[in-house]
Amino acid sequence: MSFDEEFQFAACRECQKCCKDIPTCILGFHTLSYLAEHGSKTENFHDSITGLIIYKVEKSALEAAAKAWHHWFGFNLLEKIVLPVKNGNGNGNGNEYEYEFVAISKSRGNCPFLSYSGCSLHAHKPFHCKIYPLLYLQHEYMIAPGCPLVDNPTDTNLVDMGVSLIQNYAIFCEKHRSQYHSLVIQLKNQYNLAIHHFKST
Ligand code: SF4
Numbered sequence: 001m002s003f004d005e006e007f008q009f010a011a012c013r014e015c016q017k018c019c020k021d022i023p024t025c026i027l028g029f030h031t032l033s034y035l036a037e038h039g040s041k042t043e044n045f046h047d048s049i050t051g052l053i054i055y056k057v058e059k060s061a062l063e064a065a066a067k068a069w070h071h072w073f074g075f076n077l078l079e080k081i082v083l084p085v086k087n088g089n090g091n092g093n094g095n096e097y098e099y100e101f102v103a104i105s106k107s108r109g110n111c112p113f114l115s116y117s118g119c120s121l122h123a124h125k126p127f128h129c130k131i132y133p134l135l136y137l138q139h140e141y142m143i144a145p146g147c148p149l150v151d152n153p154t155d156t157n158l159v160d161m162g163v164s165l166i167q168n169y170a171i172f173c174e175k176h177r178s179q180y181h182s183l184v185i186q187l188k189n190q191y192n193l194a195i196h197h198f199k200s201t
């Protein structure tokens with residue numbers, strides 16, 4: 001399966017359960033470039049985009065962030081998404097570099113991109129949404145509990161499909177990671193996005 005293909009399981013079209021009560025969803029280059037290009041042309045996107053946030057993550061906290069945001073697969077996928085930038089904290093503790101990611105905020109309500117007909121981002125939906133219900137926890141892949149796909153005989157090979165997508169996505173991100181930061185700046189300036197600092201617990 002290639003990265004560009006729609007990666008949506010049959011049951012999701014009906015279910016949409018995981019588009020309500022959502023975790024923090026990090027947006028990769030594919031979503032950011034789509035929003036930068038289509039955001040101002042699509043009226044409905046404006047409100048959704050202004051609700052996005054920018055997360056700043058110090059280099060030393062990147063692994064914790066990858067685990068918290070389900071971007072840890074035995075390797076750190078966040079590292080592939082963007083190159084670190086100097087933050088001016090030259091305090092010698094190794095945290096003078098940080099990463100910036102655009103994210104959909106964790107919410108107990110509907111995702112801002114959920115439309116009447118499903119995800120308005122379509123194939124450009126965040127990576128976490130593309131591979132869900134596949135999760136990597138405790139050093140192994142598992143299907144998220146409560147997802148009806150667990151018992152759905154038509155959606156087999158979830159793990160194989162997911163692992164292949166993860167590999168393709170990591171290659172895709174690495175190819176574009178030098179471009180990611182300029183898109184963050186563009187969206188930040190255009191939509192006045194709020195900035196949050198990731199704190200590892
Ligand atoms: S991944 Fe599972 S829980 Fe989420 S929308 Fe699809 S079927 Fe529902």
Ligand code: SF4
Binds near residue numbers: 112115120121
């Ligand atoms: S981005 Fe799309 S698939 Fe992901 S939670 Fe929002 S509506 Fe659902």
